[in-house]
Amino acid sequence: xxxxxxxxxxxxxxxxxxxxxxxxxxxxxxxxxxxxxxxxxxxxxxxxxxxxxxxxxxxxxxxxxxxxxxxxxxxxxxxxxxxxxxxxxxxxxxxxxxxxxxxxxxxxxxxxxxxxxxxxxxxxxxxxxxxxxxxxxxxxxxxxxxxxxxxxxxxxxxxxxxxxxxxxxxxxxxxxxxxxxxxxxxxxxxxxxxxxxxxxxxxxxxxxxx
Amino acid sequence: xxxxxxxxxxxxxxxxxxxxxxxxxxxxxxxxxxxxxxxxxxxxxxxxxxxxxxxxxxxxxxxxxxxxxxxxxxxxxxxxxxxxxxxxxxxxxxxxxxxxxxxxxxxxxxxxxxxxxxxxxxxxxxxxxxxxxxxxxxxxxxxxxxxxxxxxxxxxxxxxxxxxxxxxxxxxxxxxxxxxxxxxxxxxxxxxxxxxxxxxxxxxxxxxxx
DNA sequence: CTTATTGGGTGATATTTATCACAATGACGG
DNA sequence: CCGTCATTGTGATAAATATCACCCAATAAG
Numbered sequence: 203x204x205x206x207x208x209x210x211x212x213x214x215x216x217x218x219x220x221x222x223x224x225x226x227x228x229x230x231x232x233x234x235x236x237x238x239x240x241x242x243x244x245x246x247x248x249x250x251x252x253x254x255x256x257x258x259x260x261x262x263x264x265x266x267x268x269x270x271x272x273x274x275x276x277x278x279x280x281x282x283x284x285x286x287x288x289x290x291x292x293x294x295x296x297x298x299x300x301x302x303x304x305x306x307x308x309x310x311x312x313x314x315x316x317x318x319x320x321x322x323x324x325x326x327x328x329x330x331x332x333x334x335x336x337x338x339x340x341x342x343x344x345x346x347x348x349x350x351x352x353x354x355x356x357x358x359x360x361x362x363x364x365x366x367x368x369x370x371x372x373x374x375x376x377x378x379x380x381x382x383x384x385x386x387x388x389x390x391x392x393x394x395x396x397x398x399x400x401x402x403x404x405x406x407x408x409x410x411x412x
Numbered sequence: 413x414x415x416x417x418x419x420x421x422x423x424x425x426x427x428x429x430x431x432x433x434x435x436x437x438x439x440x441x442x443x444x445x446x447x448x449x450x451x452x453x454x455x456x457x458x459x460x461x462x463x464x465x466x467x468x469x470x471x472x473x474x475x476x477x478x479x480x481x482x483x484x485x486x487x488x489x490x491x492x493x494x495x496x497x498x499x500x501x502x503x504x505x506x507x508x509x510x511x512x513x514x515x516x517x518x519x520x521x522x523x524x525x526x527x528x529x530x531x532x533x534x535x536x537x538x539x540x541x542x543x544x545x546x547x548x549x550x551x552x553x554x555x556x557x558x559x560x561x562x563x564x565x566x567x568x569x570x571x572x573x574x575x576x577x578x579x580x581x582x583x584x585x586x587x588x589x590x591x592x593x594x595x596x597x598x599x600x601x602x603x604x605x606x607x608x609x610x611x612x613x614x615x616x617x618x619x620x621x622x
Numbered sequence: 623c624t625t626a627t628t629g630g631g632t633g634a635t636a637t638t639t640a641t642c643a644c645a646a647t648g649a650c651g652g
Numbered sequence: 653c654c655g656t657c658a659t660t661g662t663g664a665t666a667a668a669t670a671t672c673a674c675c676c677a678a679t680a681a682g
Binding site: 350405 | 640
């Protein structure tokens with residue numbers, strides 16, 4: 203399990219009792235990069251709090267497409283898993299480990315209980331929903347108003363913000379995340395290279411804009 | 413002001429004290445159809461709870477475009493106004509009265525206070541964020557995976573769900589909401605008419621599909 | 623009744639994105 | 653060093669959407 207000190211660093215400002223509750227009830231799980239942690243339509247049986255690594259949240263299309271929405275980092279939680287106990291609903295999102303990750307899985311029966319017991323849990327849930335809502339707004343803004351070139355730039359900037367200036371993603375992976383085709387991404391990246399925004403290598407490129 | 417009984421009907425399951433607090437602190441406001449209640453970038457000074465009528469929530473593009481996200485009905489609240497006091501942030505959305513409306517405006521200084529005092533307010537905030545988050549997911553799903561014909565059908569279905577089978581919107585208004593042009597909507601509606609999904613009149617049409 | 627305005631129809635054309643087909647090149651296991 | 657596979661480049665073409673330029677019809681206003 204994880205130490206209380208480590209937990210406090212990753213999830214600050216909780217009540218003492220909440221840390222104990224988490225240490226008692228949560229299971230610390232690991233997953234390899236690429237694993238699907240939560241699939242669309244799947245019944246949710248536990249809340250997910252990220253401890254280490256990065257998770258990507260997607261929307262899935264009925265014909266198999268994926269659409270990237272936002273990242274989850276340590277200290278953040280998957281909003282959809284936090285309150286679903288109210289309704290015993292199915293997941294509306296796909297969560298994928300982007301790197302090797304560690305996360306806390308908390309059985310959903312504690313969600314309502316803790317809302318009653320711990321004020322800091324209540325705040326945590328609200329903060330989580332609020333921040334995820336804002337990420338969705340950004341995502342909507344991009345897809346509603348921007349063309350693929352700008353969307354790609356925005357996507358890369360998010361990626362750079364997470365992992366630094368060297369982007370280690372194949373054109374195909376980017377295309378999947380943006381729900382377009384590889385050719386489109388290849389051509390747009392070539393343009394960016396010509397504009398001096400990136401330096402391309404095989405299997406990666408560097409973002410050098412601004 | 414509004415009576416306590418009416419308030420209870422519209423916002424069920426609150427604590428007694430919360431109803432009193434709202435009656436004491438909120439201002440009951442009215443607005444004509446079409447009014448912008450909250451503009452993007454505007455500083456939020458009060459929370460908005462819908463009492464009567466329908467509000468439309470938009471994302472605004474920098475070049476003036478609008479993009480419809482979802483409706484707010486009586487008993488629902490504008491999520492972004494509920495927690496912004498934490499940060500004194502600016503609105504990321506545009507809220508427009510779709511019909512003549514009545515709503516409760518609660519100064520944001522009470523938001524944090526009530527979170528501490530009323531458990532039912534806490535639940536209300538979480539429920540609000542959760543439902544808005546889910547609406548955003550649906551919206552993203554449509555824009556990410558669907559072509560304009562399907563998006564239009566989805567849009568009309570939402571409209572029908574709100575106001576019944578007769579849709580009293582001009583092609584231009586629909587085009588604005590979907591961030592496309594009138595010609596596109598006109599042509600797609602014509603197709604729907606040919607498919608027997610709608611019956612068109614001037615200034616309105618009837619949804620008769622299924 | 624006449625005119626002005628608004629809502630809607632339609633062809634032509636441009637732009638953006640998707641799809642198909644295939645070539646080239648680097649990485650890696652044997 | 654060779655062959656295979658994953659990755660990227662690129663032309664040709666199709667489909668979806670945007671834009672422009674008008675016209676026409678219904679309604680409102682005088």
